[in-house]
Amino acid sequence: MKFSALLLSALALATSLVAQPSSTGPVPAREVVQGADQRRREYLARIDEGIDWRLAMVKPGDPVNRDVIALRLARRIDPAQCSRDVIEYMKEPGNGPFWMFPVVALAELGRDQLTPEAKAAIRDGWRKDVQWRGDTENHWAMYYTSLYLMSELYPNEPGNTWYTGKSSAENLAEAREYLIHWMDLATTVGQGEFNPTHYIGEYAIPMLYLSTWAKDPAMRQRGHMMLDWIFADLAANSLHGVLRGPNARTDDTSVIERWNALATFFNWINFGDVPPPAGYGGWGIHYFLAAANYQVPEVIYRIATDRDADYTQRDLKRTRRRWRESSTLFDPVYKTSYMRNDYAVGSFQGGYADPIQTHVWDVTWDVADPRGVHNTMFSLHPYSSGTGMQMYFSDYPEPMIHGAVDLGKPSYDSPDKVLGSSPYEQVWQDRDTVIALYDIAPGTRFERVNGFFSKDLTNVTEDKSGWIFAQGGKTYLAYRPLASYTWEPSLNWKQLPATTGYSWTRVDNGDKLLNSPHAKNGTIVQAASASEYKDFAAFQAAIRALPLTFSLAPVPTVTMTTLRGTKVTATYGQAPVVNGKPLDYAATWKLHEGPYLNAEKGGRKLTITHGHLERVLDFNTLTITDRVK
Amino acid sequence: MPLPRLLALFLAATPLFAAPAHDLYLCATANKDYIVGAKLNTMNGVLLRGPDDTYEPVGTNFPGIYDLVVDPRDSRVRYMATLNGVFVTTDGDRTRRVTTDWSVTEPHGICLDSHNPDCVYLATPDGIVVSTDRGATWARRETGLPERGKYTQVVTADRTKAGRVFAGLEKGIFVTDDGAAHWRCVFPTVRTVVDIRQSPHDPSLWLAATEGDGLVRSRDGGLTWEKVTTSFPEQPVYNVSFDATNPRRLVFSSWMNGVCTSEDGGTTWTTRNIGLPADGHVFRVAVDPDTGRLYANVHHNFIYTSTDFGRTWLKQSLAGAIVYNFVFVPKN
Numbered sequence: 011m012k013f014s015a016l017l018l019s020a021l022a023l024a025t026s027l028v029a030q031p032s033s034t035g036p037v038p039a040r041e042v043v044q045g046a047d048q049r050r051r052e053y054l055a056r057i058d059e060g061i062d063w064r065l066a067m068v069k070p071g072d073p074v075n076r077d078v079i080a081l082r083l084a085r086r087i088d089p090a091q092c093s094r095d096v097i098e099y100m101k102e103p104g105n106g107p108f109w110m111f112p113v114v115a116l117a118e119l120g121r122d123q124l125t126p127e128a129k130a131a132i133r134d135g136w137r138k139d140v141q142w143r144g145d146t147e148n149h150w151a152m153y154y155t156s157l158y159l160m161s162e163l164y165p166n167e168p169g170n171t172w173y174t175g176k177s178s179a180e181n182l183a184e185a186r187e188y189l190i191h192w193m194d195l196a197t198t199v200g201q202g203e204f205n206p207t208h209y210i211g212e213y214a215i216p217m218l219y220l221s222t223w224a225k226d227p228a229m230r231q232r233g234h235m236m237l238d239w240i241f242a243d244l245a246a247n248s249l250h251g252v253l254r255g256p257n258a259r260t261d262d263t264s265v266i267e268r269w270n271a272l273a274t275f276f277n278w279i280n281f282g283d284v285p286p287p288a289g290y291g292g293w294g295i296h297y298f299l300a301a302a303n304y305q306v307p308e309v310i311y312r313i314a315t316d317r318d319a320d321y322t323q324r325d326l327k328r329t330r331r332r333w334r335e336s337s338t339l340f341d342p343v344y345k346t347s348y349m350r351n352d353y354a355v356g357s358f359q360g361g362y363a364d365p366i367q368t369h370v371w372d373v374t375w376d377v378a379d380p381r382g383v384h385n386t387m388f389s390l391h392p393y394s395s396g397t398g399m400q401m402y403f404s405d406y407p408e409p410m411i412h413g414a415v416d417l418g419k420p421s422y423d424s425p426d427k428v429l430g431s432s433p434y435e436q437v438w439q440d441r442d443t444v445i446a447l448y449d450i451a452p453g454t455r456f457e458r459v460n461g462f463f464s465k466d467l468t469n470v471t472e473d474k475s476g477w478i479f480a481q482g483g484k485t486y487l488a489y490r491p492l493a494s495y496t497w498e499p500s501l502n503w504k505q506l507p508a509t510t511g512y513s514w515t516r517v518d519n520g521d522k523l524l525n526s527p528h529a530k531n532g533t534i535v536q537a538a539s540a541s542e543y544k545d546f547a548a549f550q551a552a553i554r555a556l557p558l559t560f561s562l563a564p565v566p567t568v569t570m571t572t573l574r575g576t577k578v579t580a581t582y583g584q585a586p587v588v589n590g591k592p593l594d595y596a597a598t599w600k601l602h603e604g605p606y607l608n609a610e611k612g613g614r615k616l617t618i619t620h621g622h623l624e625r626v627l628d629f630n631t632l633t634i635t636d637r638v639k
Numbered sequence: 640m641p642l643p644r645l646l647a648l649f650l651a652a653t654p655l656f657a658a659p660a661h662d663l664y665l666c667a668t669a670n671k672d673y674i675v676g677a678k679l680n681t682m683n684g685v686l687l688r689g690p691d692d693t694y695e696p697v698g699t700n701f702p703g704i705y706d707l708v709v710d711p712r713d714s715r716v717r718y719m720a721t722l723n724g725v726f727v728t729t730d731g732d733r734t735r736r737v738t739t740d741w742s743v744t745e746p747h748g749i750c751l752d753s754h755n756p757d758c759v760y761l762a763t764p765d766g767i768v769v770s771t772d773r774g775a776t777w778a779r780r781e782t783g784l785p786e787r788g789k790y791t792q793v794v795t796a797d798r799t800k801a802g803r804v805f806a807g808l809e810k811g812i813f814v815t816d817d818g819a820a821h822w823r824c825v826f827p828t829v830r831t832v833v834d835i836r837q838s839p840h841d842p843s844l845w846l847a848a849t850e851g852d853g854l855v856r857s858r859d860g861g862l863t864w865e866k867v868t869t870s871f872p873e874q875p876v877y878n879v880s881f882d883a884t885n886p887r888r889l890v891f892s893s894w895m896n897g898v899c900t901s902e903d904g905g906t907t908w909t910t911r912n913i914g915l916p917a918d919g920h921v922f923r924v925a926v927d928p929d930t931g932r933l934y935a936n937v938h939h940n941f942i943y944t945s946t947d948f949g950r951t952w953l954k955q956s957l958a959g960a961i962v963y964n965f966v967f968v969p970k971n
Contacts, residue, residue: 105702140699140735143723145745154741173699175726175736219798333764334790334809334831397830404745404764404790406877407835408894408920409938449696 029062032056032278033288037379040250040283042316046308047509053305056279060290060298061085070435074098076112077295080483083119084299092120093128100131106142107152111216114156115299116274117163118223133171145403146330147202151189155216155283158185162225163481187370188230189220193232195328195612197239197629200601203364204327204343205247205257207264207271211293214276222300228632233477234304235627241280241306242618244273245314246323247607251277251284254374255347255356258327259367262421262503265429266462266521269380281308281314285381307636309623311604316620322441323347323604326611329363344595347604348441352376352539353485357444359595360437360445362393365402366419368431371444373537375482376615377466380494384521387480387487392446392456393432394423420503420514425456426523428500438586438593442537443572447582450529450566459531461491463526469546475554478524484540486549492532492560492568495524530562536573659929661967663688664717664918667702667936669960682957685719685732692944692955698732701842705747705963710756710773718774720746720969725761727774732872738774742772748793754801758818762791767806769819783822785810795835798860799842803860807832812847814861826864828852834878839928840886846875846905854891856905869908883928888948891932892921898935899948911949915930916940925965936962 032038043049057561061081068078074095096116102108116124120310125134143153150543161181169175176184176186195202217240220233245254253273257265263270272291277284277548279294279301279401286294290432327343343363347356357371372388403410421427433449437588452459463470467480467487500521506513536553543549558570567581578588585592601609604617609616614629626635665688670681683702686694696861710716719726722738725746739761748762761777763766766789769780781789788810797803802818811827826832830851838844845857847864854867872900874895882888889901895914897919911917915937922938933945935952939959943952944964 061722105830140701142702143744145722150741169736170734174733175738184741191741334788336786339658339765404747406894406922408875409922458840553794564759624907 028384031059031286031290031462033286033290035285037285038251038283040315041283042312049308049311049623050305053139053279054302056282057298057301060279060294061539063290064295076116080112080115080119080299081295083123086123089123089339090125092123093125096124097131098530100135101133101140104157104485105139105142107149107156110141110156111152111219112296114159114223115296116220118219119299121163133164136164136173137171138173145630147192148206148209151192151213151216152545154188155220157181158189158229159219159223161185164630170536181547181583186226189229189232192498193236194614196236197609197616198264198601198612199340200325200327200343201243202328202330202340203252203258204325204345205255205273207253207257207260207268208291208293209259209272210240210276211272211291213296215293215296218297218300218304222303224354231632231634232581232629235629235632236309237304237623238310238618238627238634241312242313242607242616243325243602244276245281245310246349246465247325248273248314249349249351249354249374250375250376250380251281251314252289252370252380253277254349254354255345256345256358256371257367257369258330258343258364261367261419261430262427262429265274265369266384266386266464266502266547267380267382267387268374268457269383270293276341277314283312283315285379307618308332309618309625309636312620312623314619317349317351319605320348320350321439323349323571323602323607324599325607327358328404328589330365332401333404337396342599344599346439348439350442352483352541353442353443355439355442355535355537357437357439360435360446361431362398362401362433363431366414366422367429369429370386370431370435371437371439371442371446373442373482373485373487373535375485375487375537377483384468385466385480385482386464387462387467387489387535388428389446389459389461389491389524390428390430391435391437391450391531392425392427392458392460393430393431393434395456396478397456398433400435416511418512419617420512423455424461425458426498426500426525428460428462428523432608436580436582438580438588439576440572440576440578441574441578441590443574444533444535445567445568445578445579445580445586446533446535446571447527447566448531451532452529456528457529458527459491459493459524459533459534460500461495461526463489463522463524465520466524473550473551475555477533477550477553479546479550479553481540481546486538486540486543488534488536488550488553489524490534490558491524491526492534492562492566493526493530496522496528498525530566532560532562534558534568534570538573641704645724648906653690659927659970661928661969663927663934664707664966664968665942665957665962666704666707666898666964666966667694667957667962668955670702682740682953692743693850698728698735699726703745706799707748707964707966708749708759709966709968710751710884711753711969711971712756714968716773718751720749720761725759725770725774725777735830738770739768739777739941743777744767746783747843748791748795748807750794750796750804750820752796752801752804754799755818758802760794760796760804760819762794762806764790767791767794767822779816780819783815783818783820783824784808784813790831792831792833793835795837797842798837799860799903805835805847807835807847808847812855812864825857825861826855826938830875835836836879836881838881838886839883840881846877846879846881846889846891848891853957854879854905867905869899871899871908878923880924880926882926882931882948884926884931888926888931890924890926890949892924892935892955894920894938898924898933898949900933902948909949911945912952913950914945914952916956923962923965925967928967934965936960936965 224230275291278286353375500523501516565582706720715731728735790809793807834848879891
């Protein structure tokens with residue numbers, strides 16, 4: 011082959027790689043990469059792919075872009091130009107934690123590359139404008155990690171050189187104290203904002219930066235251990251690269267198209283078992299900057315990719331901090347995940363765990379290519395309440411509803427929403443059975459229950475028994491509404507370009523909503539693998555034959571025997587009685603319990619296991635211990 | 640009577656012609672349509688009213704300054720309740736220091752004891768925090784507060800008694816007589832008390848705005864409280880203000896009823912919304928202590944003013960503003 015042909019081939023390859031990164035490429039093969047060296051090579055290749063893709067998008071004359079500067083610094087490309095661009099960028103600095111941590115990356119990556127003038131421009135940004143700290147745990151994880159790293163980078167400087175008015179040492183001490191406090195909470199009583207589909211980035215990226223750039227070895231170790239903890243949790247709650255089950259926070263898109271989430275980016279980069287979301291979820295760019303300094307250990311990799319048995323994982327999480335309307339500062343969240351090869355069922359016990367974007371339970375099925383597929387089934391009470399939000403926010407109730415809608419949560423006050431938790435929902439799960447009961451107080455906004463029926467279901471059948479049967483992938487599904495209902499389109503939310511604020515439109519993609527307009531209500535869902543039955547009719551016959559009685563007054567109650575033989579009586583407002591014994595969540599749930607993740611409440615210690623592999627993260631001793639059993 | 644003396648009496652009795660004795664500061668944000676990362680000009684923080692009723696920022700452009708109190712001995716010494724905790728400035732907000740630590744967040748109210756201005760009180764979502772050294776250090780002072788239900792929106796010092804402060808909590812109005820060493824409940828509520836004001840004319844007269852009990856009043860210096868009968872008691876009241884130029888004039892704001900005024904000392908009340916947006920979402924009202932002019936902020940809208948105690952309103956300025964507090968500070 012002549013040189014020119016080689017060159018053209020190389021250019022064509024490069025062009026195709028840029029035009030078609032993994033997000034639009036073929037679905038990765040479901041093969042476990044056995045060799046550590048190959049896993050490392052493939053991991054680094056994914057990082058390179060993302061950086062290449064973003065840098066290839068830059069056109070001559072483009073305005074200065076902070077993320078592009080950071081990527082060039084990471085690649086050590088033209089530091090003189092980077093310095094000029096930093097100075098230009100810092101003429102109009104931003105504010106708040108979402109701005110702070112990317113600028114920390116500029117500062118850290120530019121330590122040995124940027125000119126003194128560029129460094130001074132960054133440093134000056136941390137003197138002049140008071141940075142907004144925010145009011146959520148993810149804000150504070152970003153804020154205090156950023157303040158910590160900058161204070162370490164510029165030690166021994168007086169208070170008048172920092173926007174806080176505090177010296178480097180004072181900033182460092184405050185940031186360190188908060189970060190350790192947050193880690194203590196997460197490793198003793200559970201993570202708040204648990205299993206988020208997007209906000210996982212707001213935790214993982216700061217922890218990556220802490221583990222990469224902290225000068226204090228103890229804080230570096232803490233960052234590394236928290237990353238392991240977060241990704242172990244992600245691995246155990248994901249199936250074929252897609253995060254399943256409940257989320258403290260998700261959004262109107264990710265709740266139905268489960269693949270389309272930043273969590274998928276982290277599955278892709280860590281495990282390579284799924285296409286990443288478009289643009290690497292946006293936030294992936296920030297992760298690429300330091301990703302080479304971290305890689306999940308083999309034990310976590312194998313939890314995500316190498317499973318040969320069904321399992322139940324129980325995890326203890328916690329609500330967001332409750333300011334009022336509550337007898338506790340945090341309430342425990344008792345999560346259950348049942349994972350099989352064909353589907354996953356996940357839930358927590360219900361209740362108002364987070365104010366605006368919570369997803370409480372679902373059955374999600376596996377598909378060969380998850381992109382664009384709404385592979386989920388669930389129901390919810392579309393709760394909307396300003397006074398309810400006051401539990402979590404220090405604001406007035408009436409403006410908060412408008413505020414939530416205006417600030418990127420468009421469905422919050424819509425009766426047909428499919429996102430959100432409710433104080434009037436109580437959920438029980440045993441493996442692939444879910445019972446959700448609703449007793450909505452009179453006068454509550456939206457006295458109805460919404461059941462989500464995906465466009466991607468097949469064989470949807472309303473049976474005269476009262477069950478609705480359907481099939482999703484290789485999963486048979488049975489949905490039993492406990493009160494009458496009608497069908498309506500389930501319109502999706504699509505964000506439109508906007509120069510200011512947010513703009514949305516509703517789109518009918520073919521999903522259906524089961525609207526059951528009754529305050530006393532309930533849903534039962536059963537799932538099974540198609541391979542467990544001769545055919546769909548046999549599954550339906552088994553469901554019809556289940557012992558089941560229920561009533562809705564004075565409170566909803568269900569007594570049934572599940573497909574797996576568990577006998578349960580679930581009554582709204584009472585502990586479920588399972589095989590004759592009341593279920594005591596507080597006594598039963600550990601911090602993590604399952605075949606892969608185990609931790610005691612209050613222990614600050616997680617044992618991660620797969621086959622012969624074991625890693626122990628011990629925050630009491632700040633040690634990571636690996637062993638082969 | 641000689642003419643100059645007549646003129647002097649006329650000027651004294653006609654506040655509109657007198658030089659203002661107070662500066663008006665807003666604790667506000669004016670950033671409508673701003674989303675994280677957007678390139679929009681925003682004006683947030685503490686804004687000072689100029690002579691032509693425009694507002695200029697003082698200090699930092701920070702979204703989330705909710706309240707401000709100024710040391711009566713030195714107007715350059717200021718304490719701000721902010722999303723990040725307390726900002727303290729000693730140079731008129733050219734520079735500032737966050738003097739609270741990470742555990743103090745989102746305080747919405749701040750006051751100081753005029754008898755002992757070194758003593759500063761802070762209303763936070765998880766209780767009351769006090770500084771006795773001009774904001775240098777802070778400590779929680781919660782003896783007598785409920786373990787839960789101590790969300791605190793507002794603190795107001797009694798100008799006539801040292802060490803006496805009222806606090807608006809989720810569970811009611813609480814008072815201390817010993818500089819926050821002990822608190823006791825003087826009016827229980829099930830929802831938050833959001834504003835507490837002392838009459839500038841009669842220090843034994845107090846009004847409080849609540850989310851669940853409407854407007855409440857004390858005539859005995861805050862020992863006992865009663866609900867004020869209005870024709871719309873079911874609506875949450877957002878804040879309340881006395882008119883320092885006229886003891887019979889009172890005003891409160893509400894989300895549904897807009898501006899409500901009384902000109903007979905609170906016996907009867909009238910909605911006064913002509914010229915305000917139809918939705919009536921009035922977030923804050925205030926009365927200029929020098930002129931009796933009414934100010935109203937419609938949520939995420941404008942500041943409106945009225946020179947006839949609410950009968951007519953004029954749109955003034957600050958598009959998209961949320962005014963957390965109108966703070967009138969004596970000039971010195």
